[in-house]
Amino acid sequence: VDAALLELQSRLPAEVIDVDPHSLQSYGQDWTRFSKVNASVVLKPQTIEQIQTIIALAKRHQCRIVPSGGRTGLAGGAVATQGEWILSMDRFCRMGTLNTAALSLECEAGVTLEKLQEHLSSTPWQWPVDLASKGSAQIGGLLSTNAGGLKVIRYGHVRRWVQSITMVDGESRVQVLNGPIDKNNSGYNFRELVIGAEGTLGVLVAAHLKLCRKPQRRVHALRPAQSVKHCLESLIAARSFPLELEAFEFFSQDCVNAVLKHRPDLKSLPPAPWYCLWSWDASVGMPWDLSPDEFKAGSWLESAILVEDSSAHEIWAYRESITEALSTRGLVYKNDVAVPVDKLEDFLKELQSFCARAYQGFEVYFFGHLGDGNVHINIVNPNRDSPEAFRAHCESTNPSLYACVANYGGSCAAEHGIGLLKKKELLLTRGPSQVEWMKQVKKVFDPHGLFNPGKIFEADCQIPTAQEDSNT
């Protein structure tokens, strides 16, 4: 490693190289708060040529690279545990001018989502991706994790809004994946492969993003539900209503109780085991302005609280405060699964009964993106004294929990990704032959095994992994 560091220092400007122990700790870590961080150096290149040099040196010295964005991930995808080089994209933060003919915007990998939103704030256009972590999350990370969020039901994942990616590969070559064109059926689509690959195939340096129109106004609804079946009935009714759904969320009464303890300023809600919360794009008109025939289709709305944009925060606060409220109650172990929407009722019944057995003495919270079949199952341990034992307990239950997910044809990582945390579960839900394909595909793009080793799957010739630990 010393010879490698010496050559980095001889080939790169001093300000690109950071070996301060605090930087190694902070850049080696993501929001999963792994306890065993081990990074050799933080590199903050300013040019593509510097990235090419870094990759060539990593290859020569058999070092490994963790491509690094805002490190807001929840699966350990940006954590360094094996003495890797952290390749931070913080200094790649330029944006192009809005292209109104193509409705696109060129953006470097280190631009934060918040900066991008500010850049577009005075225009009628949006990049329709929104996340709580937007102040830190960077474009490169959002693409590498194919980020989701609240509006997937309307706009899909990040993947839908990416026109082109510029990447540096394992041979230090710049690869343009698609280019800034809208139609390109010329051979295998590697842009789509790199999106969601969690930094294992190369270093993303820039992208052309596609934009769309912002809704002119929205209307928001909160409705108590006696069962998951009733939630699904609301979903079907809300989909059939003559407005376009922008989001459709749900959460359990336990979530509301935790939120109310954390946020005493919020009003209590009519008691019910479940709540649905959704938004419609009301550009075509508010529900009460629709024709009598159209509104008749909405008589089921009588039990819902309906508000306009100006009061949206009053009902969205119950949903948006859940994560923070739970973190104040104790240690949190997160599961992020998806099943077919129409199987949610049976799945949640089985899951609730499993959780009641498996997590005695802990608190279990169900919430998430009902319209996408995406359930966040958070296990809370009010006793903060033994994070290792709590994590070990949750991991010991995972084979049963994820076997249930797999039985329903579900995903072990709906939006958070696999990273270091869900590799065993990946085998259950994707199956061994597809994971084997992943390993072989990685070898095609990254023949020297330089990029983000040990993430998503174990490579065949794996460097011994430092012990992993997480307390979230």
Add this chain to the structure above:
Amino acid sequence: VDAALLELQSRLPAEVIDVDPHSLQSYGQDWTRFSKVNASVVLKPQTIEQIQTIIALAKRHQCRIVPSGGRTGLAGGAVATQGEWILSMDRFCRMGTLNTAALSLECEAGVTLEKLQEHLSSTPWQWPVDLASKGSAQIGGLLSTNAGGLKVIRYGHVRRWVQSITMVDGESRVQVLNGPIDKNNSGYNFRELVIGAEGTLGVLVAAHLKLCRKPQRRVHALRPAQSVKHCLESLIAARSFPLELEAFEFFSQDCVNAVLKHRPDLKSLPPAPWYCLWSWDASVGMPWDLSPDEFKAGSWLESAILVEDSSAHEIWAYRESITEALSTRGLVYKNDVAVPVDKLEDFLKELQSFCARAYQGFEVYFFGHLGDGNVHINIVNPNRDSPEAFRAHCESTNPSLYACVANYGGSCAAEHGIGLLKKKELLLTRGPSQVEWMKQVKKVFDPHGLFNPGKIFEADCQIPTAQEDSNT
């Protein structure tokens, strides 16, 4: 081949196997009308187990398989030229029931687009893909070619509307790519890789398709333009208008003249070198019903013909009759390229001057999907006597033409795909390193080289290819 045929006959019901010479000719061919068709057998399985048997026998006897749908492709992707087995999906034509919770529909690979549209005709939902070939084009082929069409500007390609694919791989294993779930960030996304892979990675047997709402009404506009620059100004204005664009097309005066000769029932248009034609989703209101402020933004519309859905055919006829009108004029050689939308003006200037030199004695027609940067360049030879010489001439000009496309960062196949016809051009626009990745990725998924050999790229150990020929 005889031993293989005998074993096929011993393992499969008689009605699955067709060796009638007319069937071999017809199923070995697509809309490119290759003259050198060479197929060994047409197989029409009825069950997945039969497909698994066919693949296992192909592997054992070192035979090759051409997965076959409606064969409406324009690049030779479904043509058999090397004595392959044609695996027709005609008998996989079942559809599931509409899933209103997930807004999805399960569909077997052999369902035609027209059948799917009929299935949804009485619902508020659509699979927003539409093509002139819908009566023959099958779901499996639409996915394998990532089909485009008129509405890509609003809805994107086929890939955006596919939730899950069920495929049989080279080891006769059934692989579910994603499953019927909306969120799944668990490792590399192979669904996206298989879409657009032109049948080279496996046999698609079924898919879950995502649906969306049909527009309630649309408004259509035709506007003469003095230059490509004026066309682009119309595009930007039409995008900024408070209605959502559904399509934005353009065509040259020569196209209109050819259409008017073929369709004397159509009115002549005000003379102009170019015409733009577009549709807006007018669900929020017709342009003339918008508020004065909103309509003021549309004063540029004064030179446009605006019509409602009921009269849409009057202006769309000019665009939709082009292909047929040109085919009545002579032999047609088709190019289907895309460049960045904002570079269309410079690109078309260079292209027009190139075509004037390169195609003396022939007619050249420019039309296509301006809003997607997608230009169809059709060369017509009024003399039908020498198809081979005409094709050879066009192919001799391709290196220059596609070098120009590559200089603008364009695609050599915007929507038609590569197939057998655009393999040389692929190297120019994707570059040798990405084509090498394609070859290696194919080996991962198809280690025995069973599927659609010689399409998109030459495999490393290529069976000698029969001479190719096309007259379209």
